[in-house]
Amino acid sequence: xxxxxxxxxxxxxxxxxxxxxxxxxxxxxxxxxxxxxxxxxxxxxxxxxxxxxxxxxxxxxxxxxxxxxxxxxxxxxxxxxxxxxxxxxxxxxxxxxxxxxxxxxxxxxxxxxxxxxxxxxxxxxxxxxxxxxxxxxxxxxxxxxxxxxxxx
Amino acid sequence: xxxxxxxxxxxxxxxxxxxxxxxxxxxxxxxxxxxxxxxxxxxxxxxxxxxxxxxxxxxxxxxxxxxxxxxxxxxxxxxxxxxxxxxxxxxxxxxxxxxxxx
Numbered sequence: 001x002x003x004x005x006x007x008x009x010x011x012x013x014x015x016x017x018x019x020x021x022x023x024x025x026x027x028x029x030x031x032x033x034x035x036x037x038x039x040x041x042x043x044x045x046x047x048x049x050x051x052x053x054x055x056x057x058x059x060x061x062x063x064x065x066x067x068x069x070x071x072x073x074x075x076x077x078x079x080x081x082x083x084x085x086x087x088x089x090x091x092x093x094x095x096x097x098x099x100x101x102x103x104x105x106x107x108x109x110x111x112x113x114x115x116x117x118x119x120x121x122x123x124x125x126x127x128x129x130x131x132x133x134x135x136x137x138x139x140x141x142x143x144x145x146x147x148x149x150x151x152x
Numbered sequence: 153x154x155x156x157x158x159x160x161x162x163x164x165x166x167x168x169x170x171x172x173x174x175x176x177x178x179x180x181x182x183x184x185x186x187x188x189x190x191x192x193x194x195x196x197x198x199x200x201x202x203x204x205x206x207x208x209x210x211x212x213x214x215x216x217x218x219x220x221x222x223x224x225x226x227x228x229x230x231x232x233x234x235x236x237x238x239x240x241x242x243x244x245x246x247x248x249x250x251x252x253x254x
Contacts, residue, residue, distance in 0.1 A: 038242050041249050063243050108245040111190040150194040
């Protein structure tokens with residue numbers, strides 16, 4: 001995956017067939033995990049903090065539902081254009097941010113479901129096929145995030 | 153022809169002690185980003201630039217604080233704005249909280 005063009009708020013990446021297929025699979029799978037309650041504070045015991053936390057979690061649920069719709073939009077053929085050997089993947093700046101949020105939701109969600117391991121190295125054996133899959137999705141999402149952001 | 157005015161004693165101005173307004177007393181909050189092993193360093197830098205409008209240098213400075221010290225105080229704001237920033241950062245799945253400033 002390489003950035004080939006960036007102009008006027010549009011980003012164009014070149015993906016090989018394997019990358020395009022894997023990225024589409026990730027988008028179709030989103031969300032790969034359920035909602036994880038978020039904390040708004042670690043120390044504040046003010047009753048207002050509880051209300052703020054409730055609002056935060058409601059907002060995050062709504063945001064994920066919007067991301068799900070946007071993930072489907074990103075699968076649209078207008079974004080993935082087949083060339084002779086590769087795919088040209090085109091995004092606006094806003095869509096690029098959406099894609100980053102989707103990918104990182106997958107990455108962090110998988111990490112949480114794996115028990116928040118300190119090391120992201122794969123274990124020698126996986127207790128289940130689902131855990132193996134989540135480990136792979138976590139790494140795959142990170143791969144695409146890295147290429148979306150780090151183009152320096 | 154100018155006349156000489158009678159001297160006038162101007163009373164001492166009464167200066168009231170300034171009292172703090174409600175706004176001054178409103179609590180402020182630190183928006184803190186906490187370290188985790190899963191968010192990529194380039195990603196965290198990118199999110200700080202997007203959410204706070206920082207340049208790369210400032211965003212990287214805070215990202216390195218998170219990475220090396222376990223957390224970074226990103227901004228100090230009133231409740232509403234701090235809450236807004238936490239929502240933004242958590243939409244990107246960064247571990248961000250708002251903690252009451254001393």
